[in-house]
Amino acid sequence: MVIKIAVIGSADFLKRIQSLSTQISDIQIDEYVYQEPQDATQLVKTINPCDIIFFSGALPYYFSREWREQLTIPTHYLAQDEMSVTSTLLAVSYHKKVLLTRISIDLMDATFVTNVLADIDCEDQVVHVMDYQDMVESHFDLNRIITYHQTLWNQGIIDLAITSVHAVYDQLQQLGVPVMRMINPSDTLIRGLHDSKTKAQLVQRQSAKVAVGYIYINGTHELKKEKIAAIAHHIDATVQQMKPNLYALYSTQGNIENLINNNMLRDFFNKDQKHVKLGLGYGETIFEAGQNAEIALRFAKKEGEASCAYILTEGKELNGPYPQEYKQQRLAIDQPEFLKMAKQTTLSPANLSKIIQFGKTKNARHFTAVDLANYLQVTRRSTERILKKLADQGFVLVVGEEMTYQQGRPRAIYKLNILIYN
Template sequence: MNTKIAVIGSAEFIDSTKSVADQVADIELDFYMYQQPQEALKLLKQLMPCDAVFLSGALPYYFSKDYHEQLRIPVFYLVQDEMTIASSLLAALYHKKILLERISIDLFDAAIVSNVLTAVDIEATPMHVMDYEHFLRKDLYDFNQLVSFHQSLWEKGEIDLAITSVHAVYNQLHHLGIPVMRMADPKTALIRGLENAKEKAEYKKSKASQAAVGYISIHSVHQRKKLESFAHAIHATVQEINDSLFALYCTRGDIEALNSDVLQQLFTETEETAVGFGYGVSIKDANKNAMIALSFAEKDQEKDCCYILTESKELLGPFPHKKMQQKLVNTHPDLYLIAQKAKLSPANLSKMIEFAKNEQMHHFTSADLADYLQVTRRSAERMIKKLSDHGYIQIIGEEMTYQQGRPRALYKLNIPIYF
């Protein structure tokens, strides 16, 4: 199964990435182009289902950091390193015949330039370098500052060439008639970036499929009914250990997709409920960690709470008193517009988006959707038809059944899922 990577960047970066895509096996790329790096945040909110995000550099990464840190998929950017700077300076020296001290450079970390020159015993004074890392740290980034830096040096006659790491700056300097060159994106760096995104995405998916065991201590029939609803919500099988203790078996991905509101419904004001979940590379390890987590929940002063103990012995909790990052409820206005147009309830649409986030295959059948939503096949097909009629779902193929009967249609959700 291919790893699907969303690539966000300028037109030039996208072209460069396309040129090396066939050198990384088993990946599929979706491209999202911006004019300014600040637009990365908007593009992230338009992502179709994918396994990882690859950004063109530090600027789009930092502009969207608060948002992409909430995503369940890994996000990376192309790092400027010594290879990038060395390639750019070599191109300027060889093709332009320009001295180092007559070049101005903007980049994320000025120390990289010093590292390159020091490594080959070159002293170039003065060296015109603008470091924009401190602007990002203080949220003071201004595109015009970078343009003015190069423009001022050119007008004073101190430089013959500007090298910029920002494509929008390149376009503006070119428009002003200032000799300018884009920072090189070495093919090896692009390939390494895609390979890193693929590796981390595969690791993330393997983590999501990791064994998870839960223990829930309850004391009444009323709580038992809530337990059954909770087990449905996380797609868990339930085993009764004794009258007051139950074990749940599911995956780590099911737990990490859990919203705190769902967990809160398990607790009541009058009856104490303790919950402990454990992750592990095996059911045995997960079971052991779950028992330890349960002991913490039973001893906690909050009484009604849940703890999680990971395979690396990291204790998380108590939940729901500690807010989780994942949410099942989506209040984004665009969600309501789509729901209104398709005549589908926002709650059901939100569940379908959550389903798309959890589906590692990026395509599904009506049976898959029905199983996830805990509804009949007919109900799932009605929901699919409503969205399909407005282009929000499309048929991408057929799946042969193992029994007699017609092939089942394969669908793909055609709306952004990371509002």
């Protein structure tokens, strides 16, 4: 299957991409040319149907973030690295005969230049470098980069400017400043196209996996069949009524993720619709996806009267409850240290996963039983039982106590003693 790649970049970049694209089989390039990196924002809005968007660099990728994050297709960008700097400096030395001390460079990360100079034992060489990473994260000003090079040239400090931004190259040429573009080696460009193709294929394979959904209507409440038909239409699903209050949907993972990303679940679970539970499961087969959907539905039923949905992936990652909030927990343990921990404490994979996730929050450095109970959404007594199991095995340490009331026993303050970032 041919992968259609929408490439956003300057005219020069796209010309090189087209010349190299023949080295990768089964791809089609659609060109979207910008004059300045900021134009990528508007270009993203005009993209025709494709499998992935490939940006020419970090700048257009960053500027299009607002619209890019709304896309349902993957994106990729060409990352600048030491290889680009090395190739460029070699070209300057061989063709331009310009000393390192007489050039100025702009790029996203100045450490690339520092690392290259260290590798070739030229750390004592003073190279004028402008790092615009901070500017990108606050307020990007193309003129500041242009002025940086122009000022050094006017003062006689440099003989050549090297820029990573094509629009800066064009402006400096008009101003009469000797300038060359940062070189993107052919191997880097080919690798960027290949990575884009691979990323798109991976997403396609994931999207094509089977998804099963169970819609459950609690008690005597009703859900109009037109509403079920509407959501089935959105995810291109077939519908089967299993019981008077239970419907099954058969679709694909890609369609379900589009449902989530486009906030259509929020419309399905409107403020007037209560007592509706949706369990969604992914799998390699309908049987596996159906089993996961049943488990997800059980979690949805525990959420009281509020309508909600849970998703259980084939990797046993539970996501939900949608649309109120998004939490993720693992229902399976596949790391030896966590498996050992589960056996020692007799805690379920779900509870252990939640505790590990709690450990990654800022509130978990020092916490009380109440803090953990609020996070786990269980009673204080249940939390204390969990803490005792953890403490008995040394996975929780008591590091202090607090007295928030004038009467009663002080509350213990705990600290997790778990390698949560493995």
